[in-house]
Amino acid sequence: MVDKALTTVTVGLLWHSLSSDNLGVGALTESQINICQAAALKAGVAVRFIVLGTAGGRWYPPIGVDVVYGGRPSFRQWLLGKSDFSRSLDKCDLILDIGEGDSFTDIYGIKRFTFLLISKLLVLAKRKPLILSPQTIGPFNSMPCRYAAAWVMRRADKVYARDSMSRRYLSSMGLDENAAEAIDVAFRLRFDKPDKRSEGKLQIGMNVSGLLFSGGYSGGNQFRLATDYPKLVRQLLARWSDNAELDVWLVPHVLPNNLPNDDDRVAIRTLATEFPGVRVAPDFSSPSEAKSFIASMDFFTGARMHACIAAFSSGVPVIPVAYSRKFNGLFSSLGYSYVADAVAHSTDVIEKFIVNGMEIRSELSAAVKRGNDHAFAQLAEYERELEVVFTQLGGRARTDPNGLMTGTQA
Structure with a gap:
């Protein structure tokens, strides 16, 4: 439950899912929530989540987390003024876009790329802080796609590559100023290690x-x-x-x-x-x-x-x-x-x-x-960056005389 005494920051989880039949996408979402909660605790704020992504046939929200589903991105509905996605964005103080891990690319077709791109454009149009959380970036084999992706990422507050290859790719696109590297957040997915299933085998x-x-x-x-x-x-x-x-x-x-x-x-x-x-x-x-x-x-x-x-x-x-x-x-x-x-x-x-x-x-x-030691160190740094962001958002919520950053209800 949310502590009413704390300032609440509402985080939009774009291209995440807590119902996806692809458990990899779900792992990213559960882990992102775990990291955000740890960062929010250190920042002295409460955090609630609006999931903005695809829906599947399951539903596995973490216990005790303030989380709801928002509207799905639709450029046509936004133009008609009927967008649930747009209204969901209005309720968010921060957007973390994880691109389902590897979907911000044109290798899966122009339609899927355009869908991912438009959702980011709508966030920027709302002037919401946008962070691309650790994910594979590219490749963008089409020059128009490469240009459009670079334009959007240059305007994001931060872009995290989840591997050194993607980080180098960002550099090749001239995107170094707001870029960083952190490993896949699913390394922080919680689990229980059971006993051996069959002794001796x-x-x-x-x-x-x-x-x-x-x-x-x-x-x-x-x-x-x-x-x-x-x-x-x-x-x-x-x-x-x-x-x-x-x-x-x-x-x-x-x-x-x-x-x-x-x-x-x-x-x-x-x-x-x-x-x-x-x-x-x-x-x-x-x-x-x-x-x-x-x-x-x-x-x-x-x-x-x-x-x-x-x-x-x-x-x-x-x-x-x-x-x-x-x-x-x-x-x-x-x-x-x-x-x-x-x-x-x-x-x-x-x-x-x-x-x-x-x-x-x-x-x-x-x-x-050895690899896990490196991965957890990288994610600790990512968590510290989110702590700074939550601290800033919490301060703005407390001092903004117009009440624009008060962690509105989902």
Whole structure:
């Protein structure tokens, strides 16, 4: 509950979600809220949240948090003066835009880029403080998109890249003055580490990406992988599933009921039929529940980045299977070289790399620990920056004679 004695700062969480079937987006949102609450406590203010993003089939708001859903961005509704999104922005003192982690780019198509861009333009039109929270920036392959993105980011109060590759990309666009680097906020996702599931057996977790298994959103190897991903998964399961010393778990992390090409569970059901020796993880109700499950593994591999972050940040040795530069950028920023690049290497090379990773788990564990030390230090700095912002907003709320920054009710 909000302490009525404290000034309240209302934070709009743009392109976040607490109901997304992609638990990675949910992990970003839960973690962002955790960081904001810690920063607000140090700043001596209360904080409430308005989520401004896509909705899914779940609902996992953190307990005890003052949070509601606002309107979805719509440029047409804004022009007609009927925008719930615009009215939600009016209630916010600050906008944190996380771009669903990796959506501020034109590689997913001009329509999606335009949608992300317009939402930022509407925030700027309202003269609301705009911070782009840690995320992958770009690439912007079209010059008009690159120009428009640079124009918007130059006018943001701060732009945080979540990896050194994105930070360098910002520099190449001439965006250094208000840019900084901080790791993915999902490293701060809370979890419970359960006891071992089967005494004496090695617990192997494999996140199977339904998206890669079906060839991408459009099929036909959309991401131009050198690896035959379905073949890779089957070869690993053929190697591991009948080993009496192993418990092999198939772990979903994206669970949309209406998008079978993107649903990890669809691919997992197929594989569980082919390999009856494997075990299937449950349909998780929240990102924290998924991370708590993953944290019980002795070794993990996966092609959903936030499933791999869940493993890494809970201390589990992991081999991520990269299909885009967001993997390479993030894990290289942590000094972690144990990433299987499915764009660059063949199926057999990737299989051998993953199998070897399981054999040298202690080496991976040491690298994971070093990487986590770096990640948590970066997020501590991000939290301190938010503390400064909340302190400033709290001061303005107390001194503004017009009451413009009073943390209005959602």
